[in-house]
Amino acid sequence: MTITVKTVSDTYGGSGGISRNDFELIIDQISDGENIKNINVKRIRVQTNSDNGYLSSLQFIYNVKTNNEERTVNGAIRGTDTGILQIYDLNSDEQMKAIAGTYGNDPIDKFIVIKYLEFRTSVGTKIYGKNDTADTLFTLPAGVLFGNSDYKVDSLGTYVVIEVPTNSSSNVTTTITTLASTTSTSSSNITATSFIVLSCFTGILGFIVLVIIVIFLWRKFSRGYIPTF
Numbered sequence: 001m002t003i004t005v006k007t008v009s010d011t012y013g014g015s016g017g018i019s020r021n022d023f024e025l026i027i028d029q030i031s032d033g034e035n036i037k038n039i040n041v042k043r044i045r046v047q048t049n050s051d052n053g054y055l056s057s058l059q060f061i062y063n064v065k066t067n068n069e070e071r072t073v074n075g076a077i078r079g080t081d082t083g084i085l086q087i088y089d090l091n092s093d094e095q096m097k098a099i100a101g102t103y104g105n106d107p108i109d110k111f112i113v114i115k116y117l118e119f120r121t122s123v124g125t126k127i128y129g130k131n132d133t134a135d136t137l138f139t140l141p142a143g144v145l146f147g148n149s150d151y152k153v154d155s156l157g158t159y160v161v162i163e164v165p166t167n168s169s170s171n172v173t174t175t176i177t178t179l180a181s182t183t184s185t186s187s188s189n190i191t192a193t194s195f196i197v198l199s200c201f202t203g204i205l206g207f208i209v210l211v212i213i214v215i216f217l218w219r220k221f222s223r224g225y226i227p228t229f
Contacts, residue, residue: 002035006160012138013103013155014112017148020076023159026064026144029073034066039144039161041096042072044119046128047083052107054115055129056083058153060145078149078156088119088126095122096142099158104135106152113152 005023030036043061048054057079064073090096101117116129143158 002037002164003039003161004164006162007141008159009140009143009157011147011155011157012101012136012140013114013147013153015148015155016111016113017150017152017154019146020078020149021146022060022062022073022075023144023146025075026062026073029064029071030066031068034068037065037067038163039064041090041142043090044088044126046086046088046117047079047081048086048129049083053130054107055113055117055153056080058114058117058128058145058156062144075145076149078145078147079153080151086128090121091123093122097121098142099140099156100138101129101156102131102135102137103155104132111152111154113154114156 026036026039040063041060042063045057045059045061046055047057049056057077059077060075062073062075064071096119098120099117100120101114103112103114105111106113106115114129115135116131117127119126119128140156140158141160143160145156145158147156148154
């Protein structure tokens, strides 16, 4: 198995900050000849503002499995790495399912930033930050994070990666070979059937000729003519 990017989500939040792309960080750690088999979120690391409760920073830590080994890859730290630290470690069989949150004006400088996040996993939902009813709701598919950030989490999006078989070409070849074999067998069956029909036709034709000869001789004999051979 290997992976491919199935979809790239829209980006939600403000327009400030600089690009932070976790997928590029993961690719940079892959050596020549290595194939990534899957990428899963291993840890969620969040900090919230101790004064107003809004989201201050976000980081995903990933478990990356290749054809050679499994390794831990740290995603980018988005926002200011200060405040109340909260860490959630996913179980070995726990999967990220979806991400939701809200964005709105920062209470200090009024820039649009992400202030609240929910991470829905196969086990439950983890909530971080403060949800204001006036803010804008967004949802993201589970995946590898990208987006912009500076001293806050300005915007977020995800790459949705899926596993694909590495032997797809073999499956295609097998299908083509099977189809060719079936066609060859069908042709052989048609040839055999044609031979049987032709043999039957020849036999019937010979029988008709024989009957005609017998009738001819009988008529000659019935008139008193005895043929000499």
